[in-house]
Amino acid sequence: MNSSRERTAGQxxxxxxxxxxxxxxxxxxxxxxxxxxxxIAHHIDLHHNRLLVAATDAPxxxxxxxxxxxxxxxxxxxxxxxxPVGAAADPPTLLAMGSLAVxxxxxxxxxxxxxxxxxxxxDSRAILDHHQWWRLVTALTLHADLVHLAGNCIIGGxxxxxLCRILGHGSGWLLLLGxxxxxxxxxxxxxxxxxxxxxxxxxxxxxxxxxxxxxxAAGRHAMLRQILLSLGAGAALLxxxxxxxxxxxxxxxxxxxxxxxxxxxxxxLLGLPGxxxxxxxQGLLFLLAQIVVAGCWLLAWRSQPVP
Numbered sequence: 001m002n003s004s005r006e007r008t009a010g011q012x013x014x015x016x017x018x019x020x021x022x023x024x025x026x027x028x029x030x031x032x033x034x035x036x037x038x039x040i041a042h043h044i045d046l047h048h049n050r051l052l053v054a055a056t057d058a059p060x061x062x063x064x065x066x067x068x069x070x071x072x073x074x075x076x077x078x079x080x081x082x083x084p085v086g087a088a089a090d091p092p093t094l095l096a097m098g099s100l101a102v103x104x105x106x107x108x109x110x111x112x113x114x115x116x117x118x119x120x121x122x123d124s125r126a127i128l129d130h131h132q133w134w135r136l137v138t139a140l141t142l143h144a145d146l147v148h149l150a151g152n153c154i155i156g157g158x159x160x161x162x163l164c165r166i167l168g169h170g171s172g173w174l175l176l177l178g179x180x181x182x183x184x185x186x187x188x189x190x191x192x193x194x195x196x197x198x199x200x201x202x203x204x205x206x207x208x209x210x211x212x213x214x215x216x217a218a219g220r221h222a223m224l225r226q227i228l229l230s231l232g233a234g235a236a237l238l239x240x241x242x243x244x245x246x247x248x249x250x251x252x253x254x255x256x257x258x259x260x261x262x263x264x265x266x267x268x269l270l271g272l273p274g275x276x277x278x279x280x281x282q283g284l285l286f287l288l289a290q291i292v293v294a295g296c297w298l299l300a301w302r303s304q305p306v307p
Contacts, residue, residue, distance in 0.1 A: 017043060017052040020061040024049065034068045035061055092169040092286050097157040100200060101149060103141055110144040110198060117142060117198065119300040122252075124188040124195040132303060134296035136181035141293060142198035156204035163207045166214055167267060168276035170285025172207075177289055179206035179263045183256030187249065197249040202256035209260025214268060 020042075021031050028044055031051055035042050040061050043052040053061045107116040120138035127135050143149040164172035180203030187202075188195050267273070275281060 016055045018055050018058050019045075019048075019050045020053050020058050021065055022048070022050040031065055034064055038064050040064065092173070093157060093161050093164055096173060096290075097153050097160065100141060100143070101153055104143050104146075104149050107142060109146075110142070115304075119304060120198075120297065122184055122188065122195065122197040124191070124193070127185075127188060132300075134299040136184045137177060137293060137296040138300050139184060139198045140177070140180045140200050140203050141297075143200070144198060148199055148201075152200040152204055156200055156207070159204055159207045159211060163211045163214075166211070166276065167272050168278070168282040168285070170282035170287075170289065171267075171272050171275060173289040174285050174292075175210060175263055175267065176203045176207060177292055179203065179210065179259040180256060182206075182259040183252055186255040186259070187251040190255070191251060197252055199249070199252075202249070202252040205253045205256035206260035206263070209257040209262075210264035210267065211260075213261045213264030214273070 028046070028049060028051070032042065032044055035051065035053070038060075040053060040057050042057075042061065045052055051061070108114060110117050110121070120135060120142055122135055122139040123132070126132040143152065160172065160176065163176075166172075167175065180200070183202040183206055184197075187197075
């Protein structure tokens, strides 16, 4: 066989040739490499897109090709896709973010003698000297005014939704409470002075940090796109709240973001994204997150001095 449309690989013996593979043109070279790797001489018949081997080698050649394609089935795997940005928020996230707005109708704005803020706001002395640790969580549910609330609900809801699409709404909200509380704690520890603050934005920046570190496992272009999206959301929130005054606590934002970065790495190592599809589990975890918030507020009101 010396046709110009045929190639010979190896040195086959002078024996009848039989086909062992009939594949697409793109796979001919791959099959040829497999047989060459195990020392089976063969012809490549380009005219009929097939491999020919000596009849005595046919069983071994077919077995090697079968093993190769079985071991490499579904390879390469498809890269994980980032959650669609334009998708509607999941019901639990809408419920939780809506609850912040409803809660504001109950608490009102931040004033000196408002009992909700007296009992639940971040107060470094009350936390460190009197061990009122619940404030690390209750402060996340309080907002200074309508602008403060709107920024956290609109931009914060967007970032929380993206995070919950990866981790599940239960895991996501528990992580938000933990990282938000951690950000508040680090802020008062490292400030070294008396400090008061409120707002869900600490948890929002934690969501931005967590989302960014979770996306770091994606491809280079996808990672860059998601990080820019996260940083853009953070910049928009800062622009909406301003960069000074009692409503904006830049230290809490920074430590919330750093806490989220670490939490995202841990979440990836623990395989939490793989649990996102478990509806029952996520429902229980979401309920647990709400119980934690309610429990912290119960402790806050029980701490009120009896007249």
